[in-house]
Amino acid sequence: MRTIVTAVAVLILAVLPVAAPWLQFVLTLAIAKGFAALGVAVLLRAGLISIGHAMFFAASAYGVAFLARAGVNDLGLLLIFSVLTAALVGAIAGLFLIRYRAIFFAMLNLAVSMVFYALCAKLYGVTGGTDGMPVPIPAVFGIMLGEPLFKTVLFYLSLVLMLLVGLAVQRYLNSPLGHALSAVHSNEIRLEYLGIPVWAVLLIAYVVSAALAGLGGAIAGFAIGRVVPDFAFWTASGHLVLIAVLGGIGGVPGAFIGALFLELLHSAAVTVTDAWNLIVGLTLIVVIMFLPQGFYGLFSRKEASSL
């Protein structure tokens, strides 16, 4: 049943841009943000809320831009290296951030990401300052594509990645390592008494979530064609958290449902009003108050994880 629903949903997504070409960019961006929100959701399972994940999103996009400047020009290589960059940054930041919980974890993530943002914006000679850096169109398996064709390839590639990575993350969350995350949330000390090293559980989760955000950032960088410091600004991190909560942290599809909903709502809202943050804020409050399991909780019959 689950497989059928997923297959139908993916098929609809795959066909949509054929019917409405302008949707292709919106959907690519939604999937990119979905990856990042999935990263946030992984940590939310452990009760850790990160208001700084846009840093990894940006770090990976900057990684792509730097590698492209250095002469790497292959989509596959660029994706792999940029995700590794984000994972590396995640491992370094995670090493000391996972010592903290609750508010301190949230706010230290915020602080680290703001330092990153400030550095990206101020080091004009290296990162191009607030102008950002261009992300050129890379070759796909050695073939140079025109821009429209590349964007189409990118969209279908993200769709495939969404399925594959989504499955992998699902496996991870259902493994003992993944279940240990919820256990950290409910009672960390008991977990330690059981002989499970909490720091290792959290560090792995942190690196996984950073890598996921990095994958999203690389895709977004390619789709937009430019990376700017605003990628790492804290409101961007806040939006990622919103997507994760909106979709629900009960399962992998939640993050992508949330991202699709928010991106489509955004495209609809900008034509009517520019009070986008007002809508986002109100939605966030209403969802948390009345729908703590997110949209995913509506579909899932099992008792889904909530905040």
Next chain:
Amino acid sequence: MSNAIIPLLLDSLASAALIFFAAVGLTLVFSVLRVLNVAHGSLYSIGGYVAASVCLFITSRQLNPYLSFAALLFSAVFVAAIFGPLIERSLVRWTYGKSEAVQILITFGLFLMLEDLQRMIFGVQSFYEDTPMRLLGTMTIGGVVYLNYQILLIGMALLVVIGLRLLINHTRLGRLITAVVTDREMAQSIGIDTNRIFILAFSLGVFLAALGGALATPTSGIAPGLGADTMVLAFAVAAIGGLGQIEGAAVASLIVGVARVLAIYLVPSLDAVAPYAAMLVVLLIRPYGLFGSVTARRI
């Protein structure tokens, strides 16, 4: 170098005073309500906007310009009276006893709404209203011209530290607050109306935030995005001092103020990074801040 010390010191103190106003309300609200109000920075900037608007009204009507000092105070009271009870009753009260993730997200949602509301009401251009600063004039120390307004800021910050200490240690309300902070259930069971204390404490926090915004407007102006910057800065200061510690916030403001002025003096491009760098260093060494106490972990 020795010539530069006095101006640097005064600059640091004035900058610390402004930072302190942003942080003290946050830390006070956290100590009483156990809620980190992410929308705190927005209340700071709303205070600034209201004060600038009232001051502009006073100058445009050619009223006595000294009224603008009263206007600064009035705007803070006005913002606190409207937003304090409203936010506490409608949103913050709902989050008591819920997980910290929920509290952060609810107030973050409020922050997003308030930021957009300000943009809709006051527009996106920056406000600059310096009547109170010009009225106080300048003075010269060691050949360097100083704004008397900066001295006023330092004095006000001291007044707030002492005033809050007196309020908490020597008034009935202060003792009620202390009781609620120490043991919420016990306080409730001996008949303290905790809901009233929460509203009062939250409104006091809003008042301090709005007062900070109002006092900052004459020197630094006000522009969109101020709320976000203030929030992050205020948290950095509150965390360095230990969340919930008023004197801690004062000492932390001094540290951040000095760090910031030194950064501007030595590496101007990194002034925005200085507060966070200070916070990272302090929290790495003392995870609960300089004056914070470690709470026992629950089994």
